[in-house]
Amino acid sequence: MKQVLSGICALIVCTLIFMGCNEERIIYNAGNYVMFSDTISILPVEQDMDEFEIDITAAQACNYDRTFGVEVLENRSNAIEGYHYKIKSNTV
Numbered sequence: 646m647k648q649v650l651s652g653i654c655a656l657i658v659c660t661l662i663f664m665g666c667n668e669e670r671i672i673y674n675a676g677n678y679v680m681f682s683d684t685i686s687i688l689p690v691e692q693d694m695d696e697f698e699i700d701i702t703a704a705q706a707c708n709y710d711r712t713f714g715v716e717v718l719e720n721r722s723n724a725i726e727g728y729h730y731k732i733k734s735n736t737v
Contacts (some may be wrong), residue, residue: 676705679713690730705713713737 682700690697703711715735717726724730 676704679709679711680704696733 679701682702688697689701691735713736715732715737717732719726726732
């Protein structure tokens with residue numbers, strides 16, 4: 646009985662080893678998206694902070710520079726531009 650159990654365990658281990666050696670690369674073939682690096686960010690702004698950065702990520706690398714527009718949705722915020730914040734540039 647011990648030999649049968651040991652044989653079954655050895656067979657399972659060998660199967661898992663060979664399955665783990667199969668290398669498949671996942672290639673992204675959908676659209677070229679640009680998005681925030683972190684989907685949920687809490688960015689507390691303190692009075693002594695001059696600026697802070699928000700990281701963005703592109704879905705695909707390109708060999709040329711790209712420019713993207715940045716828009717602040719003022720109807721979704723109670724912050725006033727020029728008083729509470731200043732945007733250095735509307736493009737990234």
